[in-house]
Amino acid sequence: MSGAVGDVIQEVRTRVRTGGISPRDELVEIRHMVEDILAQSAIAPKDAPDHECPQELVNEIANQVSGFGPLQSLLDDPSVEEIWINEPGRIFVARNGKSELTSVMLGDAEVRGLVERMLASSGRRVDLSNPFVDATLPDGSRLHVAIPDITRKHWSVNIRKYVMGSKSLDTLVSAGTLTNQAAAFLQACVVAGLNIVVSGATQAGKTTLMNALLNSAPSSDRVITCEEVFELQLISPDWVALQTRQTSLEGTGEIPLRRLIKEALRMRPTRLVVGEVRQEEALDLLVAMNAGMPSMCSLHANGSREAISKLCLLPMLAGANISAEFVVPTVASVLDIVVHIALQPDGTRRVQQITNVTGRVEGNSIEMGDVFTFQNGSLQPQGVFPGKLERFQANGIDLASLVGV
Numbered sequence: 001m002s003g004a005v006g007d008v009i010q011e012v013r014t015r016v017r018t019g020g021i022s023p024r025d026e027l028v029e030i031r032h033m034v035e036d037i038l039a040q041s042a043i044a045p046k047d048a049p050d051h052e053c054p055q056e057l058v059n060e061i062a063n064q065v066s067g068f069g070p071l072q073s074l075l076d077d078p079s080v081e082e083i084w085i086n087e088p089g090r091i092f093v094a095r096n097g098k099s100e101l102t103s104v105m106l107g108d109a110e111v112r113g114l115v116e117r118m119l120a121s122s123g124r125r126v127d128l129s130n131p132f133v134d135a136t137l138p139d140g141s142r143l144h145v146a147i148p149d150i151t152r153k154h155w156s157v158n159i160r161k162y163v164m165g166s167k168s169l170d171t172l173v174s175a176g177t178l179t180n181q182a183a184a185f186l187q188a189c190v191v192a193g194l195n196i197v198v199s200g201a202t203q204a205g206k207t208t209l210m211n212a213l214l215n216s217a218p219s220s221d222r223v224i225t226c227e228e229v230f231e232l233q234l235i236s237p238d239w240v241a242l243q244t245r246q247t248s249l250e251g252t253g254e255i256p257l258r259r260l261i262k263e264a265l266r267m268r269p270t271r272l273v274v275g276e277v278r279q280e281e282a283l284d285l286l287v288a289m290n291a292g293m294p295s296m297c298s299l300h301a302n303g304s305r306e307a308i309s310k311l312c313l314l315p316m317l318a319g320a321n322i323s324a325e326f327v328v329p330t331v332a333s334v335l336d337i338v339v340h341i342a343l344q345p346d347g348t349r350r351v352q353q354i355t356n357v358t359g360r361v362e363g364n365s366i367e368m369g370d371v372f373t374f375q376n377g378s379l380q381p382q383g384v385f386p387g388k389l390e391r392f393q394a395n396g397i398d399l400a401s402l403v404g405v
Contacts, residue, residue: 008037009064034061068114070104071159075141081161082203085111087154097203097347111155118143118159124246133246136230137162162233169212177205177341177349179379182372185402186339186354187216192391193271193294194336199307204341205349206298207231207275213296213339217271224267226260227275240267257281261288269293276300282314283322289334304338304355308366311335324364332359332366336388351379356386371403 015033035058063072074083074093082094088106092099106114119125122135122143131150135143140162147155169183178186189196190213198213200206214223215235222238230243242264245255257274261284264272274285274297289295299314301307308331315327340353354372361367369384381403386392392399 008034009061011037031058031062034058034065068117069110070106071114074102074104075139075159075161083157083159083161085155085157094203095347097343097349108154111157115143115145115155115157119145125249130246134229136243140230140233142229142231162231167208167212167215169216172209172212175348177209178351179372181381181402182351182354182379185371186213186337188392188395188397188399188402189337189386190214190217191395192388192397194386194388194391195289195294195334196296196337196339197307197311197335198296198298198339198341199301199304200298200341201300201302201343204343206341208349209339209341209351210273210275210296210298214271214273220270222268222270223273224264224269224271225273225275226257226264228257231275232273240264258284261285265291265293271295273297277311277314279314280318282311283318283327286311286315286327286330286334290330301340304340304353304370305368307338307340308335308357308368312364312366328364328366329361332357332361337371337386338368350374354379356384358387 015037038054038058038061059073063069068075071083071091074080077093079095080093081097083091084093085091085106088108088111091102091104091106093102094100115126118137119133119135121138124133124135126133126145126147128147131147133143133145137143137159142160142162144158144160145155169178169187172178173180173183186196196213198206198210211232211234214232217223217236219237221236223234223236223240225232225234225239225241226243227241228244230241232241242260244257244260245253247254257279258281261272261274261281265288272285272288272293272295274281274295277285277297277299285295285297299307299310301310312324312328312331316322316324335357338353338355338357339351340355341349341351343349351372352374353370356369356371358367358369370382371384371386372379372381374380383403385399385403389399
């Protein structure tokens with residue numbers, strides 16, 4: 001960037017400060033300001049790089065002031081799903097589930113400055129005493145940062161873009177993630193108030209699938225969501241979203257996920273959602289399910305059966321007094337459906353299994369049966385009927401048409 005362009009950026013920032021303009025909310029005003037200053041200067045397009053036209057120069061300067069600099073074009077690109085920085089000169093993106101190295105180059109100071117700007121609206125921080133941070137950007141994208149000496153040398157930055165929108169099950173059917181029959185069955189499970197776990201690996205599409213499932217819930221439901229950082233985006237007219245909070249500089253004020261679940265139960269929910277279960281908060285979720293609260297969560301697992309095994313293990317992290325003798329039969333009695341989704345080699349996301357939990361236990365093994373399984377290139381019904389038929393009947397749902405072979 002030339003010194004003349006830097007002077008223009010500085011002049012724009014000065015006018016923004018003195019004019020009381022919000023760089024994030026008044027983008028059109030910022031662009032007009034940049035155009036006016038450039039029109040009065042002699043740098044455009046003479047001092048601009050050969051490949052740039054005046055409009056590209058306006059975009060570059062506006063992004064430096066109101067956006068996130070060189071990363072803004074990647075954030076604006078709808079084909080980019082995720083952006084990550086391994087070091088200032090190695091910035092990658094994911095498109096259609098596949099990674100590629102970009103030509104964007106930054107300096108160490110630029111990376112740090114961009115992270116500070118990204119965190120400014122979240123109230124969260126990253127420093128030597130707190131070398132990791134999760135936060136949500138203004139557009140809903142999720143930011144994760146790790147800094148030295150946790151990383152070897154450079155700041156590591158991941159931005160998982162908010163590309164989900166308010167997707168529906170129909171949208172996922174159109175994308176090939178689900179079949180019409182499987183989508184109709186899952187919608188019936190949501191309407192019937194079954195407890196559902198969505199499992200899969202990182203980037204498999206768990207949050208997108210959960211969002212679509214929740215958007216198929218009756219509009220009369222009061223939904224309370226608990227997340228580490230805000231990711232879910234529902235269309236429900238009666239929805240409250242909660243997120244965790246880090247400790248303050250004084251080491252106080254932390255609000256963990258377990259606390260959110262307990263507080264959510266005091267907010268008169270008719271459906272409780274935990275964005276992702278990772279640790280001992282699984283116990284609080286099981287307790288809520290056991291109290292008759294229709295619930296949904298996601299977790300990392302390699303398949304439906306592995307998800308069940310993990311959900312039997314995580315609650316025991318809450319304390320030595322939590323035993324398998326309590327957890328295993330509780331999971332078997334309260335959990336109804338596991339939906340496993342996976343990222344395919346070609347970058348598409350597809351549901352691989354929809355599994356029913358029968359409620360029966362043999363030793364420490366929970367009996368399960370696949371209602372749908374991915375076979376011969378599509379999600380096929382297996383002729384297995386889920387439990388709790390009375391809930392489907394109470395809602396006038398004909399299961400035979402939904403799970404019949």
